[in-house]
Amino acid sequence: MKDVAARAGVGLKTVSRVVNGEPGVTPDTERRVQEAIDALGFRRNDSARVLRKGRTATVGLVLEDLSDPFYGPLNRAVEEVARAHGALLINGSSDEDPERERELALALCARRVDGLVVIPAGDDHRYLEPEIRAGVATVFVDRPAGRIDADVVLSDSFGGAVTGVAHLIAGGHRRIGFIGDQPHIHTATERLRGYRAAMADAGLPVDGAWVSLGTTAPERVSAAARAMLSGPEPVTALFAGNNRVTVTAVRVLASLPRPVALVGFDDFELADLLNPGITVIAQDAAALGRVATDRLFQRLAGADLPPARIELPTRLIPRGSGELPPVC
């Protein structure tokens, strides 16, 4: 910029004016400056600009895994809202590791992102308190923050699970298995709670062998499914706690001689083309991202809002697998 000013024979501030399209420059000086810019290949350094202005026009997103299709639409929705506000998006995967989540979130804060959207891996977010106090707008998505009071946007996991399990019960099932994600994950326990509530509402007992929480690794999930589906009193239906569990469950059931009913939490591409189509409790991942990021920018715009818990509805999509009758 100094070089441009020198070459154009003007002051620094005039170059700044031209670069930013500010008024108050004669067409003639503007032309001279522009020529110098072109000749020198000048490109404004936004980092320096940011240092002076305070705001970075950058939003950070910490999610579990960039390659998980479930987070694709959420990621995209955050990007769209950010873009509408002229902001860029930095994101990274925590891999469900609280320490990695922390490192990532703090690295983003050190870069002075204006706001942070976090899908929590850990259950203690007190490490973010100084950042929030320092003005980093922060919204949690998909799972609530741990040990701090902050905005959170969730799907109705409990209600969705109640609906799905009640649907199986209405179809005549009495022995229903539940396979979910790890117990420290909020959505996993909420969905399990929904399962238990639906069973209790129908006056049905829950055998301890019908419930399995753990990682979504295919080996773990298929072992759990096989265990529930064998023995003298096997389950006649499965409720899968999330998209990854559902996919593995579909594979296990496809290899079985008798039909077993299945309802999965989370919709996924091609669910309707399988035979039978897979009945799911769908949540709107894009809406999750959109609502969260809207909230973020409301805060950034200076809105003085108390921390809120926003819950989005889920919906049952019957496609066949959840309507199979019980077979022992």
Next chain:
Amino acid sequence: MKDVAARAGVGLKTVSRVVNGEPGVTPDTERRVQEAIDALGFRRNDSARVLRKGRTATVGLVLEDLSDPFYGPLNRAVEEVARAHGALLINGSSDEDPERERELALALCARRVDGLVVIPAGDDHRYLEPEIRAGVATVFVDRPAGRIDADVVLSDSFGGAVTGVAHLIAGGHRRIGFIGDQPHIHTATERLRGYRAAMADAGLPVDGAWVSLGTTAPERVSAAARAMLSGPEPVTALFAGNNRVTVTAVRVLASLPRPVALVGFDDFELADLLNPGITVIAQDAAALGRVATDRLFQRLAGADLPPARIELPTRLIPRGSGELPPVC
């Protein structure tokens, strides 16, 4: 930092040393500084640091659509390599719009990303020349750069299409349809070229009605498929030019009374669970991202490499749909 220095009764440089874990500070001063940091809730501003150091430890990724499952593993691979080098990832979607690609890429350069990974939407990247000259390491992925000489990492689209179409021909098909992406997209025309080469190799004619390029919008693709599958001499097999086309083709074929063979470019989740399983030409999207970002960091490390074109192999995965015999 100034406040911390004042409170601890030391110089700025000493604070800087403590914050960065540099040697040459007495345990006692270090403790005093640390106390001041904690008391004041000091957080280092990496933007300022970056301004001084030159490098931002940030990589930019411009892709087509963050929510497209095909790009998930690629995105993740870029993130992993960047992380291994201590860098963060800024990314954005071009939505296949050259102007949006340009805006995004230039915005990333203005933030002074160290390097740029671009999945091109446009076919003229001369706008990046000044940036590359200024030292922004740039690697193109999935499609070559237009009108500039730069690194590019691709899958072997031509070879993959030849293999896939030859596979159908070996199964007895003589009338094979090709439905691909828009003709200005490099991979689309390469795959079409492979289709034509395989047909020519087998001495088979290609009827103009058997080839359709255009957007991947489901309406467009299903109309194209229906057209090829009707009339007095319908095709008996389809070659789908990419994952999105394949998915729509599967839907169309599922609604048809007679079996039609299908081979798709790109593998996708659950392809093996459909009935029949979908035969595909698989490319390794994660490898694409990994190889590209490795190359980026080689350049960043100062390697003086000439622009290279790196082509990764594809492989045929037979699952049933591509092995269906011709039925008229």
Next chain:
DNA sequence: CTGAAAGCGCTTACAG
């Protein structure tokens, strides 16, 4: 309409 000075928050190069 234009520009010189100060400063954003840090690091570099140096001197003590």
Next chain:
DNA sequence: CTGAAAGCGCTTACAG
């Protein structure tokens, strides 16, 4: 082991 000065590339607040 420690720190004062200069500077990274911009913008802000002012004066002319």
